[in-house]
Amino acid sequence: MTPRQGEIVIALAGQPNCGKSTIFNAVAGFKVNTGNFPGTTVSYTETTVFLANETVRLIDLPGTYSISSVDPAEKVARDFLLSGSADVVINVLDSSILGRSLELTVQLMEMNVPMVMALNMHDEALDKGIDIDVEKLRELTGVEAYPVVAVEGKGVRVLFEAAVRVARSDFKPVKPVYDRDVEECIARILSAYPERLRSKLPLDSRFVVIRLLEMDEEFERIVWREDADFLSHVIKERKALAELHNWPEAGVFSSHRHAYVFDLFEAVAKVSAKQKVTLREHMDRFITNPAGGIATVLAILFLMFLASFTLGDIISGLLEQPLGMLDELAAGLPEGALQAVVSGLIDGVVSGMGIVLPYLLPLLAVMAMLEDSGLLPRIAFMVDGILHRFGMHGKAAIPLILGYGCSVPAVMAARNMEYERDRIVTMLTVPFIACSARSVVILALAGKYLGAGVTTAVYAANILVTLMVAFFLSRMSTQAFPGIIMDVPPLRRPYPRIVANKVWWRLREFLVFAWPVIIVSSVALAFLEKVGIDGIVNRALSPVTSGLLALPEATGVTLFFGIFRKELTLAMLNQALGAMDLASVLSSGQILVLTVFSMLYIPCVATLTTLWKEGGIKIVLSSILLNTTVALLAAGGLSWVLRAF
Numbered sequence: 103m104t105p106r107q108g109e110i111v112i113a114l115a116g117q118p119n120c121g122k123s124t125i126f127n128a129v130a131g132f133k134v135n136t137g138n139f140p141g142t143t144v145s146y147t148e149t150t151v152f153l154a155n156e157t158v159r160l161i162d163l164p165g166t167y168s169i170s171s172v173d174p175a176e177k178v179a180r181d182f183l184l185s186g187s188a189d190v191v192i193n194v195l196d197s198s199i200l201g202r203s204l205e206l207t208v209q210l211m212e213m214n215v216p217m218v219m220a221l222n223m224h225d226e227a228l229d230k231g232i233d234i235d236v237e238k239l240r241e242l243t244g245v246e247a248y249p250v251v252a253v254e255g256k257g258v259r260v261l262f263e264a265a266v267r268v269a270r271s272d273f274k275p276v277k278p279v280y281d282r283d284v285e286e287c288i289a290r291i292l293s294a295y296p297e298r299l300r301s302k303l304p305l306d307s308r309f310v311v312i313r314l315l316e317m318d319e320e321f322e323r324i325v326w327r328e329d330a331d332f333l334s335h336v337i338k339e340r341k342a343l344a345e346l347h348n349w350p351e352a353g354v355f356s357s358h359r360h361a362y363v364f365d366l367f368e369a370v371a372k373v374s375a376k377q378k379v380t381l382r383e384h385m386d387r388f389i390t391n392p393a394g395g396i397a398t399v400l401a402i403l404f405l406m407f408l409a410s411f412t413l414g415d416i417i418s419g420l421l422e423q424p425l426g427m428l429d430e431l432a433a434g435l436p437e438g439a440l441q442a443v444v445s446g447l448i449d450g451v452v453s454g455m456g457i458v459l460p461y462l463l464p465l466l467a468v469m470a471m472l473e474d475s476g477l478l479p480r481i482a483f484m485v486d487g488i489l490h491r492f493g494m495h496g497k498a499a500i501p502l503i504l505g506y507g508c509s510v511p512a513v514m515a516a517r518n519m520e521y522e523r524d525r526i527v528t529m530l531t532v533p534f535i536a537c538s539a540r541s542v543v544i545l546a547l548a549g550k551y552l553g554a555g556v557t558t559a560v561y562a563a564n565i566l567v568t569l570m571v572a573f574f575l576s577r578m579s580t581q582a583f584p585g586i587i588m589d590v591p592p593l594r595r596p597y598p599r600i601v602a603n604k605v606w607w608r609l610r611e612f613l614v615f616a617w618p619v620i621i622v623s624s625v626a627l628a629f630l631e632k633v634g635i636d637g638i639v640n641r642a643l644s645p646v647t648s649g650l651l652a653l654p655e656a657t658g659v660t661l662f663f664g665i666f667r668k669e670l671t672l673a674m675l676n677q678a679l680g681a682m683d684l685a686s687v688l689s690s691g692q693i694l695v696l697t698v699f700s701m702l703y704i705p706c707v708a709t710l711t712t713l714w715k716e717g718g719i720k721i722v723l724s725s726i727l728l729n730t731t732v733a734l735l736a737a738g739g740l741s742w743v744l745r746a747f
Contacts, residue, residue, distance in 0.1 A: 563698070
């Protein structure tokens with residue numbers, strides 16, 4: 103293959119949870135989510151870096167088990183690899199499960215793409231007693247291979263130097279050779295390969311034949327349009343091969359590849375017997391046990407919100423005095439337009455720093471540790487049975503759990519659902535989950551004024567409402583749904599550096615995007631109050647606020663701004679109600695009603711935009727109608743009960 107000149111394009115490809123994004127971040131900085139969780143990367147991410155005196159366009163592809171995959175997210179990786187856009191592919195393998203990881207490697211070798219192998223998690227392989235002969239692997243595959251421990255940055259520089267070198271040289275891998283019957287079948291098909299097909303499919307001819315032997319529907323459609331007779335010849339040869347081996351036609355070639363991979367693994371790896379079961383394995387057995395799993399799920403959720411509540415109060419208390427000095431500064435200004443603007447500006451700064459940040463920071467840290475430890479997919483398996491009872495596919499656990507962090511990636515993760523019905527149900531259910539922004543509202547209202555017991559009940563009610571919505575939506579379709587099939591990575595200790603980077607990157611989103619919105623909205627609210635327009639908004643929403651929910655009319659404008667960012671509802675309450683201590687102007691019942699309504703009503707603009715992108719305008723309108731209806735029923739019903747009793 104002739105090397106190209108100019109900018110080098112390097113693509114990271116590998117199976118889910120192999121550490122691609124961690125390697126990406128080790129070179130490019132923290133620019134993509136590196137959660138140890140299936141579905142985290144649903145579209146490829148790229149950046150430009152300078153490596154080994156070369157300008158490199160680095161691309162992190164979604165995890166894929168196979169070139170044959172038709173999963174929507176994995177198809178992104180397949181299409182990019184088939185496009186030939188990469189000058190070199192870094193095939194990232196999980197060394198601790200090398201036998202399974204080599205399946206994709208062999209398929210990449212069949213494609214004849216320039217590549218190097220990153221034997222990631224090499225330390226875990228050694229802990230498991232797996233000793234990999236790297237030189238032997240290079241010799242048998244013709245592909246350079248390098249041991250890597252990405253979370254510690256070990257071997258990353260040497261890996262990328264090799265990738266740049268391979269991109270600038272002729273690449274000649276050792277093509278996999280299968281048994282005699284398979285090779286004779288391939289040879290017969292290649293002898294009849296039509297010349298005009300080479301321009302339509304500018305790929306290695308042997309690779310195209312292999313795809314046809316594996317019944318790749320996309321390749322079959324292209325060949326059928328160009329030369330139906332040749333496709334008939336391939337089908338005849340494929341059936342003959344299957345009959346010869348007495349195997350199903352759909353799996354005859356993949357079975358031979360699997361045997362080749364097994365032989366390759368045995369040739370390059372020695373597995374020694376382990377002396378004892380490790381503490382990590384004892385923990386894993388407990389977590390994957392039904393009773394231990396449910397206990398772990400409940401304990402994790404309780405500790406997550408307890409830590410956020412406790413640490414949030416501590417941080418908020420430390421900031422109370424210095425932020426109070428800013429409030430005094432605004433109060434000392436003469437009344438007028440300037441005083442209103444400065445007051446609104448200070449209220450926005452104080453609200454973001456004193457109300458939102460204290461509760462957001464602990465939540466982000468806990469979520470990052472859960473993702474990197476490998477606990478999230480285990481939680482998904484534990485709740486799979488429950489989800490099925492409410493009409494949801496087990497894979498919906500992935501976006502639902504991600505939803506506790508942010509609804510945007512949670513909605514995007516629904517792409518991994520194989521069936522349209524499951525995808526729609528999941529996308530419409532995700533906006534009911536108490537994301538980190540909504541959790542800030544819950545913790546700062548119910549947690550601060552009503553106590554831990556009520557806060558726990560609010561979260562329990564949120565889960566129940568979410569499941570009931572899913573049950574309602576699933577009953578609108580009679581289509582059956584299968585069980586869950588999902589990769590579960592090993593338990594791993596979170597690395598403080600990676601957790602800190604992840605928290606900073608997500609916190610940066612708040613600092614760069616959300617906090618300025620809070621400040622601008624706070625100034626806008628002060629201006630609206632000055633000219634009296636806030637009264638128009640409040641009166642327009644009064645049938646809901648003061649009527650159905652029995653809240654002060656002034657809360658209307660804060661709920662309106664909350665559509666842009668959920669934190670705005672909380673951040674602007676103090677200014678709208680004219681009190682820093684909300685308990686002085688709202689009863690406990692009103693605080694609870696406000697919390698429930700804020701938790702359930704229309705999702706933020708960012709979520710609505712993502713819903714539009716993923717499902718279209720009908721999904722957006724359905725989400726707005728569904729969330730608003732449920733919020734009015736739940737909060738309105740709660741308000742009626744509290745007033746009645």
